[in-house]
Amino acid sequence: MDDLLKALPGLLEGLGVTLYLSIPAFLLAMVLGSMMAIFRVSRVRSLEVLGTLYVEGVRNSPLLLILLLLVFGLPDVGILLPLELAVIIGLGLYSGTFVCEAVRSGINGVDVGMVEAARASGLTTRHVISEVLLPVALRTMIPPLATVFITTVLSSALAAAVGVTELTGATRVYNLVAAQPFVAFGIAAAGYLLINLLIGWASAKSERLLRFNQ
Amino acid sequence: MMTNMSERSPSQGAVIELKDVEKSFGATKVLTGVNLSIAKGETVVILGPSGSGKSTLLRTTNRLEPIDSGEIWYHGKPIPREGRELAAYRAEVGMVFQQFNLYPHKTAVQNITLAPVKRGKQKPEEARARALRLLADVNLSEHANKRPGALSGGQQQRVAIARAMAMDPEVILFDEPTSALDPEMIQEVVHVMKRLSADGMTMAVVTHEIGFARESADRIVFMDEGRIIEESDPESFFTNPRTERAQEFLGKILNH
Numbered sequence A: 001m002d003d004l005l006k007a008l009p010g011l012l013e014g015l016g017v018t019l020y021l022s023i024p025a026f027l028l029a030m031v032l033g034s035m036m037a038i039f040r041v042s043r044v045r046s047l048e049v050l051g052t053l054y055v056e057g058v059r060n061s062p063l064l065l066i067l068l069l070l071v072f073g074l075p076d077v078g079i080l081l082p083l084e085l086a087v088i089i090g091l092g093l094y095s096g097t098f099v100c101e102a103v104r105s106g107i108n109g110v111d112v113g114m115v116e117a118a119r120a121s122g123l124t125t126r127h128v129i130s131e132v133l134l135p136v137a138l139r140t141m142i143p144p145l146a147t148v149f150i151t152t153v154l155s156s157a158l159a160a161a162v163g164v165t166e167l168t169g170a171t172r173v174y175n176l177v178a179a180q181p182f183v184a185f186g187i188a189a190a191g192y193l194l195i196n197l198l199i200g201w202a203s204a205k206s207e208r209l210l211r212f213n214q
Numbered sequence B: 001m002m003t004n005m006s007e008r009s010p011s012q013g014a015v016i017e018l019k020d021v022e023k024s025f026g027a028t029k030v031l032t033g034v035n036l037s038i039a040k041g042e043t044v045v046i047l048g049p050s051g052s053g054k055s056t057l058l059r060t061t062n063r064l065e066p067i068d069s070g071e072i073w074y075h076g077k078p079i080p081r082e083g084r085e086l087a088a089y090r091a092e093v094g095m096v097f098q099q100f101n102l103y104p105h106k107t108a109v110q111n112i113t114l115a116p117v118k119r120g121k122q123k124p125e126e127a128r129a130r131a132l133r134l135l136a137d138v139n140l141s142e143h144a145n146k147r148p149g150a151l152s153g154g155q156q157q158r159v160a161i162a163r164a165m166a167m168d169p170e171v172i173l174f175d176e177p178t179s180a181l182d183p184e185m186i187q188e189v190v191h192v193m194k195r196l197s198a199d200g201m202t203m204a205v206v207t208h209e210i211g212f213a214r215e216s217a218d219r220i221v222f223m224d225e226g227r228i229i230e231e232s233d234p235e236s237f238f239t240n241p242r243t244e245r246a247q248e249f250l251g252k253i254l255n256h
Ligand SMILES: Nc1ncnc2c1ncn2[C@@H]1O[C@H](COP(=O)(O)OP(=O)(O)OP(=O)(O)O)[C@@H](O)[C@H]1O
Pocket: B025, B028, B030, B048, B049, B050, B051, B052, B053, B054, B055, B056, B057
């Protein structure tokens, strides 16, 4: 128990690092993924190809491979990034493919008739997108995007493998001293659970707020 | 050459005129040599069996579908093909759909004010006041701030008609506005349409509501396999259809 109290600051710091990695990574994924999704539904051939290459290329590699490439490969060609930044970029690139698919199916799921009604009313393409297509699509995207966020948080554990002491890494350090793997990793699991419950709660809340039939 | 030119010039007073319009989807020919002119204040009812091209005819009129050949004129000018000009044209041509197609994230009032405000036609407060008057006209004052999900089909369709009216359209295209409604709601929508027609709105209406057609149509257009094969006043069409296809069609719907 004493050991645990002593280890707590380290574990909390690990939890902080996990957030520090996964929140910016998710934001990067949102920006990149939304852009790529718009490319993929743009009906502009070159943009569609770019979007498809990104999704298929990145999603079909193990995240660990991407992280190893960014952390150990880039310096080899003369690009030196801070370790955390490299992890954030890798994680963002990877999660971006799932954001892309969530946004794309959200857009494709919007009732065509409604978009036609907007066009038929004389709205310009810009207003059809900003006033009708995106607001309606966004609501259907909230649950899948929350899932991507949760996956991003869990995937950030792989950062431990390239030497970042986030929650999983911190737990491993603690376990080396205390040799109580079930306690140690149980605490880490509780940490992840806490973050993910928060995300799930926020998702359900915003979905309720934006619900159509009120 | 000269005769060809004069043949192709738009007729006087027509709001919308289609000339030799052809349209295919892939290998399927959907519109063949369609000629139709709709005069100011006229109510034209378009009848025909399923798949005869009625929806496509309406959709080409506001260019939700481009045509392969032929011409469509609006007040004597070819309709724009794309961009801002097309949007400006569509702003003057209302459309009411079978599935209502209201914006689910917006209230009834917001559904109505969106286009007038975004197009800079009315200021927000002005548009809102106008929307409330339009909703009162269709008996929906107490539902002004509800979203479509909280309205019945008949109520949604009346909001959709008010939405079309908000742009002060030159003409409104109706594509089976009552086909998705429960029987008890059909009449409330038909009632609104009859009044619009009586007030002199220019309308092209695809419908199976024979009551509406008999009472409000100035002209019946009967389509079959992508062609207009009969065009006459409602009285002669319903009592004495000339083509066999129209007789068959009427036999089917009147026995329902
Ligand atoms: N987007 C499309 N792609 C391919 N074929 C289409 C498309 N829209 C319509 N068609 C075909 O064109 C023909 C005419 O369709 P349209 O919807 O205009 O008929 P309709 O007279 O409105 O029929 P209904 O009474 O069933 O609504 C049909 O054979 C239909 O299958």
